[in-house]
Each structure stands twice: as C-alpha cells, then as structure tokens.
Amino acid sequence: MSAAKQIIVIGTGIVGASIASHLAKAGARVTVIADSEVGGVATPASFAWINATWGNPEPYFRLRTRAMAEWSRLANDVPTIPLSWCGGLCWDLSAxxxxxxxxxxxxxxxxxxxxxxxxxxxxxxxxTELPDLALHVAEEGVAEPVAATKALLADAERHGTRIISSTVTALVETDGKITGVDTSHGLITADEVVIAAGVGSPDIAATAGINLPIETPPGLIVHSRPYKKLLNGLVLAKRLHMRQTSEGRIIAGSDFGGADPGMDADVTARELFAAMKPMLRGADGLELDFHTVGYRPTPVDGFPIIGRAKGTDGVYIAVMHSGITLAPVVGLFAAQEILDGERDPLLAPYGLSRFAQ
Structure with missing residues (x-):
C-alpha cells in the first residue's frame, strides 16, 4: 500500500463519503470535490433502508449481507453515525x-x-391495518442518510481529507491516464480519480470517453413534522412503505424508492400523506412538513457499477442505487482495490465491462 497516494473523490453522497473515509484511514491523501450540499441529490431523499431483501440473485444478496455486517463495524468505528437495527415488517407481496x-x-x-x-x-x-400473514426480519435497519454522510465526511477530515466545494468540468488525461480533474476553481491533480457523483457521474465520465449506462428514475417521499413515537421499525405495507426517523418524522413512499411524483409533486405529496395518516393509530395530530424528490442513479441492469474503467487508467467508478445499504462495503472494497490492487471476489459481477458484452 502506498500511504502517499493522492486520490480525488467526486461526490459527497453517502457512497463518496464512505470511500473517502476508508481511503483516508488507509493512509491515502484524499480530496473530496462536490458542487452540492452534503448528500448530493439522492442521499437526502433516501428511505435509508439497510437490507438484503427479496428480488435479487444470491451473489447480490451476499454483497448486501456483507454490507450489513460492515454497517455494524463502521458504526463502532464512527460512533456518531445514527444507525438503528429496528427490523422490517413486510406484506407488500402476494402470498x-x-x-x-x-x-x-x-x-x-x-x-x-x-x-x-x-x-x-x-x-x-x-x-390500523394488519395482514393475516407478514414477514419480519429483525436484522434489517436504517441509517439516517444525511447525518450518516456528515459523520463519514467528518471522519475523513479527521484523517486529513480536504473537502472542496467546486464543479468538476472534466477529467484530465495525460499520456493515456487520468491524472486529475478540471474544476470551476482550476486544475487539481491526483494519482487516481473516483467518480461517486450519483446522477452526475455519466456526464463526468463522458469527458474521458467512458459511457455509464444509468437511468435516473425519480422518487417522492413525504416527511411529517416530528411527532410522538408511532412506529418501531420499517413497515412495508401493500399501499405504502413507511418508517419513523430518529427525530420523530414519519416518512413514506408508495414503495421504499419513493412514489412517482406525477405531474404535480405537491399534489402527489398531499395525497400520499392523506393516505398514510389513517394507517397509523394516534396520528390525528400528524402534519405534513415537506416532501423530497430524489433521482436514483440506477445502472440499467439494476446492479451497481464498482471498479476501474477498462482501457482508462486512473479512474475508479462507484455508482449504484441502494447506496445506503452498500456504502460501507463499497468504501472498504474500493479502498483495498485502489490502494492495494486487490479486488474482492464479491465485486466480480459489478464491473463496467459487463455492459460491453
């Protein structure tokens, strides 16, 4: 491992924050660059469910369960991360x-x-409405997304990371290798650049001729004003998915990815909130505070893109939906691969090269 390796991480969402924290603790000299508030576009609008739930093949299940274990380790290392293994109750599938x-x-x-x-x-x-049969997974949980991201960035800063507010306009290539980035504040050089900019990643990658096949579906989530405790954990009901945050807000979407905002997001939010209140006993005083519309950086096959871009040295890509679940393990594995050249076998299916086949 080279303790002096200089790495640029583009993006201050939870994935970029985890990568920066892991790299810095491993001895790299890290610079984080972002042109938005902490969390970027997707993280603040996340349902923040940590899980390895239904609908995925076993290799992806194994990556996600490893990520769940890494969340526990990471929370021990960074105690300010607000993590709760509250469990999930699910009945939004057919029998x-x-x-x-x-x-x-x-x-x-x-x-x-x-x-x-x-x-x-x-x-x-x-x-107020309960099914005859449901599934309960006690080991599922949540990490409050913005607070967790801030905690990881603060941890990275404690280990020497610089955080710069600027816009990356292009990757800089020298003799066939990415050697830094052009920004709105000038050129910044590095030994390697990590693209973890969520929905902004394809435009950045394209400046070096790298195509990232990503979709960005929107998802609307309603947030109540802080309220007395009504929910113990995650509830994945037929009509709505909801949970209560650490500050007492009930958040909900038509699924955990959020509702289709429709033609008028304000109207959709009010309708969604109106449907949620009768589902909760004691919610008479519950009030809608605001809604978020997040754009989820989702590779077209649904699985993450993690690794170096084949044929372009000096750039590492980490773009995915399920960033909340995967962030700790992606940070760990990316740091190992960037600094030691060791790619964990769990990442084998998730290179960018799979789209060229």
Missing part, C-alpha cells in the same frame, strides 16, 4: 411471492420470520 422469498432467503441464512396478525400487532401496535 406466493412471500413464501418464495421466505423459503429462498432463509436457505441463504437471512433471518426471516413468518408472523401472524397477532404477532404483527405486537411488533407494530399502532398500525
């Missing part, structure tokens, strides 16, 4: 899908419990 999910993931070692209506009521006593 057949829930059975397939429970059977398959239990075989992989995921702690799924089938629960009846009475047990669900004990888990979440303030729900």
């Amino acid at each position: 057949a899908e829930m059975e397939a999910y429970a059977t398959g993931h239990s075989a992989w070692g995921y702690g799924i419990e089938r629960v009846d209506r009475a047990t669900a009521a004990r888990i979440e006593p303030n729900l």
Whole structure:
C-alpha cells in the first residue's frame, strides 16, 4: 500500500463519503470535490433502508449481507453515525411471492420470520391495518442518510481529507491516464480519480470517453413534522412503505424508492400523506412538513457499477442505487482495490465491462 497516494473523490453522497473515509484511514491523501450540499441529490431523499431483501440473485444478496455486517463495524468505528437495527415488517407481496422469498432467503441464512396478525400487532401496535400473514426480519435497519454522510465526511477530515466545494468540468488525461480533474476553481491533480457523483457521474465520465449506462428514475417521499413515537421499525405495507426517523418524522413512499411524483409533486405529496395518516393509530395530530424528490442513479441492469474503467487508467467508478445499504462495503472494497490492487471476489459481477458484452 502506498500511504502517499493522492486520490480525488467526486461526490459527497453517502457512497463518496464512505470511500473517502476508508481511503483516508488507509493512509491515502484524499480530496473530496462536490458542487452540492452534503448528500448530493439522492442521499437526502433516501428511505435509508439497510437490507438484503427479496428480488435479487444470491451473489447480490451476499454483497448486501456483507454490507450489513460492515454497517455494524463502521458504526463502532464512527460512533456518531445514527444507525438503528429496528427490523422490517413486510406484506407488500402476494402470498406466493412471500413464501418464495421466505423459503429462498432463509436457505441463504437471512433471518426471516413468518408472523401472524397477532404477532404483527405486537411488533407494530399502532398500525390500523394488519395482514393475516407478514414477514419480519429483525436484522434489517436504517441509517439516517444525511447525518450518516456528515459523520463519514467528518471522519475523513479527521484523517486529513480536504473537502472542496467546486464543479468538476472534466477529467484530465495525460499520456493515456487520468491524472486529475478540471474544476470551476482550476486544475487539481491526483494519482487516481473516483467518480461517486450519483446522477452526475455519466456526464463526468463522458469527458474521458467512458459511457455509464444509468437511468435516473425519480422518487417522492413525504416527511411529517416530528411527532410522538408511532412506529418501531420499517413497515412495508401493500399501499405504502413507511418508517419513523430518529427525530420523530414519519416518512413514506408508495414503495421504499419513493412514489412517482406525477405531474404535480405537491399534489402527489398531499395525497400520499392523506393516505398514510389513517394507517397509523394516534396520528390525528400528524402534519405534513415537506416532501423530497430524489433521482436514483440506477445502472440499467439494476446492479451497481464498482471498479476501474477498462482501457482508462486512473479512474475508479462507484455508482449504484441502494447506496445506503452498500456504502460501507463499497468504501472498504474500493479502498483495498485502489490502494492495494486487490479486488474482492464479491465485486466480480459489478464491473463496467459487463455492459460491453
């Protein structure tokens, strides 16, 4: 490992913050560059569910469960990260899908419990509508997204990272290698550049001829004013997904990725909030505070892009939906690969080169 290696990380979302923190603690000289508030576009609008849940093949499940373990380690290293293993109660699938999910993931070692209506009521006593059958995973959790990102960036700064507010206009190439970035404040050089800029990543990569096949679907989430405790954990119901934040806000979307904002996001938010209140006992005084519309950087096949761009030395890419779940393990594995040249086998399916085939 080269302790003096100079790395630029573009982006202050939770993925970029984790990479910067891991690199700095491993001895790299890190500069973080971003042209937005901490968290960027996607992180502040995230439901922030940490999980390895249904609908994914086993290799991706293994990456996500490793990420869940890394969240616990990271929270021990950075105690200011607001992390809660509050558990998730799910019944937004058909009976057949829930059975397939429970059977398959239990075989992989995921702690799924089938629960009846009475047990669900004990888990979440303030729900007005409960199913005959639900699935409960006690090991799922949340990390408050902006606060966690700030904690990681502060940890990176404690280990010598510089954070610069500027706009990256282009990657700089010298003799076939990326050697830095042009910014609105001038040229900054480095041994390697990490692109972790979420929805802004494709435009930055394109300045070096790198194509990132990414979609950016919007998702609307409503946020209540802080309120008394109504929910113990994550609730993935038929009509809405919701949870209560550490400051007491109930947040909800038509799924964890957020609702389609429609033609008028304000109207959609009010309708969504109006549908949520009757689902919660004791919510008469609950008031809508604001809504967010996040644009999720989602590779076209649904899986993350993590690794170096083949044919272009000096640039590392980390772009994905599920950034909240994956951030700790991506930070760890990216730092190992950038500094030591060791690529973890769990990342094997997620290189950019898969799109060229």
